[in-house]
Amino acid sequence: MLNLIKYEVRGKFLTILGICLTVIMGNLFLMTKIGSWEIAVPVLSGFLGIGALIVISISSLTLMSDYLYDDQGYLLFTLPQSGVSIMASRLIVAVIQISIVTIVSMLMFCLLDQGRLLNTILSYVEVHELLYSILIHLWSIVSALTFIYFCMVVGKIALKGKKLGKIGSFIIFFLLSIVRAGLTFVISNSFPQIVEVHSVTTMTINIGSTIFDIIMFAILFMGTSYLLEHKVDL
């Protein structure tokens, strides 16, 4: 699996570098406008960071779709690697590249506003709360990508052709999202027990829906891994 990660990171290196350089150059330009553009400077820096995250998130989706629909799938799926290894490596690479872009964007934002926002956050939030937020952020990425990859793989298996498969995957994603949201609603109503996390604001976590999310992740991860190994036809 480490080799899969190594080659995938190598393949995405230029994309990651390009996005990071764009964020850095954009923020350096914005630094020259401090004092003249006033509030627009941090706002634009924020937009730049969000834009970078959107681009790298789309790039994370191609980590799966390129291999399902393009000829390079012949390289990946003829390797003596299990579906679990393939799936886990995609998720790890996605987390790595999204984390790099997030860190660069946040660092540039901190430099731009001379650490004022970071100091404000640190004065109100405990370190463990910050770590918890980062963990939740990573979980959201992994959970969302697992769900999307599952829909992509099901679309590929169920429908023939690149165009039809991709449209089908989107429809499957849309329908399953509705089902998932419905189930989460039902579970959180049936099991209303919550845990409160006190920070700047009080966060409530529904225990039932959290357990449901974790079970869903495990099912989708193993299901996608199985489908990749036993059902995907190139």
Place this chain on the structure above:
Amino acid sequence: MYNILKAENLCKSYFNKKALRGANLTIQQGKIVGLLGPNGSGKTTFLKIAAGILHPSSGKLLIDGQEPGVYTKSIVSYLPDTEYFLKWMKIKDAIQYFKDFYADFDEKKAAELLEFMKLDTNSSVKSLSKGMKEKLKLTLVLSRKAKLYILDEPLGGVDPTAREKILDAIINNFSENSSMIITTHLVNDIERIFDDVAFISDGEIVLQGNAEELRLSKNQSIDELYREVFQ
């Protein structure tokens, strides 16, 4: 003799189209088998199932006694008829990639084959011509000490001089402990290396046997027999 590959009643359907209709084929250890047939006869479908990238609708295919999967992929060296290299790769990256993933990859053999094929390790894969890419794919595939080599159209889009070179590479690097299955339309060019041949038509094996015995019994070359079967 030991059968490295055994297919029984292998069927594959794509929605309303049947690509394989109960194909039966065995490949013995140490043999080079030619799988011959016209376009759309099911050759590539059969090979893709054996390579583990396509799954049969029914029937059974075993390689070294196991269904295609992680184990069989570790003993099968597959040359597809597509250009599967990653865009950023140089030839040396492709070599390293195979070395990292296949325990049976022989780096020394790869260096010899690269020299034989006149390929520069620093060349970008993107910059290679179709023939050069074909030579690179063959270099990678033949550099493995696999139990079964599966070559799908290894001479496709390659000029006659390069064809000879590729055929020489196949013969020189084939081991008695291995087996090989090759599909091609260029029967005349390649028939000299076949031990056995199987003719596939409309998803079924319609004729198979030892190449030399078929030549003698039919008093025809394999190329002539091919033309007669598929006329």
